[in-house]
Amino acid sequence: MQFGIFTVGDVTPDPTTGRAPTEHERIKAMVAIARKAEEVGLDVFASGEHHNPPFVPSSPTTMLGYIAARTERLILSTSTTLITTNDPVKIAEDFAMLQHLADGRVDLMLGRGNTGPVYPWFGQDIRQGINLAVENYALLHRLWREDVVDWEGRFRTPLQGFTSTPRPLDGVPPFVWHGSIRSPEIAEQAAYYGDGFFHNNIFWPADHTRRMVELYRARYAHYGHGTPEQAVVGLGGHVFMRRNSQDAVREFRPYFDNAPVYGHGPSLEEFSTQTPLTVGTPEQVIEKTLGFREYAGDYQRQLFLVDHAGLPLKTVLEQIDMLGEEVVPVLREEFAKGRPAGVPDAPTHAGLVAAAGAAGAAGSSAASGSSAASGAQEVTAV
Template structure:
């Protein structure tokens, strides 16, 4: 198992105290957390992309560029890149630049996004979201793999002999994962191209994600790809470790349940994947995706995920817990020292066996 830290750069008042720090301080915390994650041995650090709601993650390339300058080893991912609303030419340019700056450490997780408001913001039709995603990803693939691309599509002006610059670092373009939360569209697109899948594993019951992952693996093989390369990542709810599960519940219960109330979206009540059904902390621990409890409780839960998903990459989040930055770092250290080694041994993977720069560069002969 590999491990990444994910932030969607939430910037909302503390649900119990009402406190809200400045945007500048919040963005600085994102960078410092990525630096600390590398120091602690995490494999990846991911920044989300949101253009609506209480978030500061509208420009993940800027944040990841800051991380590229402060780190040397950790892989830099997105979570997700909302390719459905973006121009593939700009995506190709921006992330290839970041790929060069980081010397091949960039990997994208693409998706149509978790906030419906961004389609109106960009003047796009929400009903066409999956068509946007499929067409724009097809073009992005070509732009990173070919030069002098000529292309015709439905959603942007045609291209005639276009070559985006810079080119991706090394001999191959960045790996692209497909974020999957509710629909079979993303698993199908990932399987068609032989790409890895990243399950949200965030709000719905586990069976909903099993359905998506099983479909992906079935279609991956049907498209003629080697099943050994059908890598799967899984998200999780927030991390909160304590000496015992009872202490974790006592310390985190009020915050967790207040945050659930704060983030409830009544206008999306009938759509899966937008409001958690796990309203109490006891429900979240028993059946939800949150990693709350003692280190052993969290180990057991991740291995339960693995039994269901057979995933290779586990994502964790610490900045949605209401903790100050030093306490978040303590959580990361605790996880890195007591949880990650046990799970790595119990659930080995071939993902990221070599450093990023070695995977991406063809030796000169």
Template sequence: MRFGIMTLIDNVPDAASGHLLTPHERLHEVVELAVLAEELGFDAFGVGERHGPPFLSSSPPTVLSAIAARTHRIRLFTTVTVLSTLDPVRVAEDFATVDQLSGGRLELTIGKGNAPEPWQLFDRNPDDQYALQEENYELLRRLWSEEQVTWSGRFRPPLKDATTLPRPYQQPPTIWHGSATSERSVELAALWGDPVFAANVIQPVANYAKLIDHYRARWADYGHDPSAAVVGSGGTLYAAADDRTARREFAPYYEAAVTARDVPGNNTPFRSLDEAADHGPALVGSPERIADKILQQHVAYGHALQFFSVDSAGLPFHRKAEVLRLTAAEVLPQLRHELPDALPWPSAAAAPPAPSPATEGVR
């Protein structure tokens, strides 16, 4: 199994102290968290996309480019890119640039989104969200795998002999399909033989397992090799020396986050941390408990990629760093032993490459 850290770059006051970072401080904190994740041996870092308060993640390619400049091995994910509201030509150009700057480390995750702001900002009709997602995805695939693309569709002007630049460093980058609830999203992934990423944050584990089972069934129906289906999963993370300490320290942050985000489509049935840790997907407790819970979820999901979110209600950077260090030291080794890698990525812990003569001295 591979492991990553993900963020939506929410910027809210610390639930314990009330301190609020400036946008400048919060964005730089994200870059430093990615640098730390690579130093600790995590395999990936993901930045999601949102276009309304309290999130600062309206431009994932910009943030990922900053991270690319400070890292060497870690895979750079979008978690997710709201492709249903974006121009696929712009997406192809922006993320191919990230792929080039990072030396081929981009992993694009697409989704239709579950927040209202993009539909208003980009003048899209939410009734068309699935049709937009499917059409934009098919065009993006062509733009990354072909040159001189001629195309026409329902939602954007036609293209004639269009070649987007730069071309991706990879041929082409992997595209994941992210979903919290939608069978139609995983249907698209199964049709094209792509990996899926289940949010694993809000709903009961059984709901995500049902979604993944549907993906695997449709994958087989489309004639793909069942052993080649790839699944990723997320999860809220807070690790401490023992379960009691973890729950005591994290409860104010979890409960503040639940209260702040209690809106239709983005809430959770688990209103307390005890409920979320005991009966939901939250990964909160001792290293042993967290490892055991991921192993249990692996039985349900069969996932090869585990992402962790350490963002909750303004949790300060030093606490996030402590959680990552403890997880890297005591959770990841056990899981890597019991769940060998199924993704063909270079090791995040490998030494950075030596600069080539063409780039040496350029800093």
């Protein structure tokens, strides 16, 4: 199972001091967060994509390429890449290039985003959001798997004899997660292609998450990719920790109350009761995170949000230290207990390359066997 950090990259004033970091400081802080994640033994760093204040990560592949040069083991991902407003040709090119630069330590999460105005900014209509997600990914999927593509659709100009360059590293595209918190159509899309489904459940109660994940698992099996238990699932979560739970609540409350993503709504206590948000001790984070398996089943990737709402970088790095030193080692051990043998490991480039090689070998053997059988039949007939 993979554990990591995701960031939405907000530039938010610290409510306890009134000071907001500059965009430069926030961008550099995100790099420091990624490097700290690798230092403490986490597996994944994922950056959001936004094109509006108060967020800065408008070019995730640029940032991830920079981080790739400064890390050795960390898987670099997104949370999310906007499949609706980005040209799928550019996504294919950018992530294949990043794949080469990072020696395969790359995957991506596709989503529609949660900012309505981004659609007209990039020449699209928000009323076509689902249709854009479906059509654009159908093209992206082909661009990574076919050397020459002829294509025509509703939302971009046709392609004739087009080859996306560079080609995916080792002939294997980056693994794709389809991220959604509310749209069953996206769970269906993930299942259809046999891709991963990431439910960023930081906003939602367990029953909603259960329904979305169960839908994806059932449809994954329906399309013949394996059993429901073999579907590839990722979850989000938001944590803030201190040694004493009362200290954690007292320190985090002003940040929660002013958070641009979910501040000025339900109280911290209400939100913590109804969603995966955990504000307390490392032991409380462990207990609540282990509970995710009760409604999502055995899953492959857990990402935590730790840097939202103006938290100082020093505080964020302390959170990552606690995750790496106290929380994740216990989670790895506990999640491994009782995990059925048929549940797949989290996707990695090396694993995808090995699977592609095995599939190719099996296909060659089947073809050879078919030819031999055909030959034998012909000889017998004679």
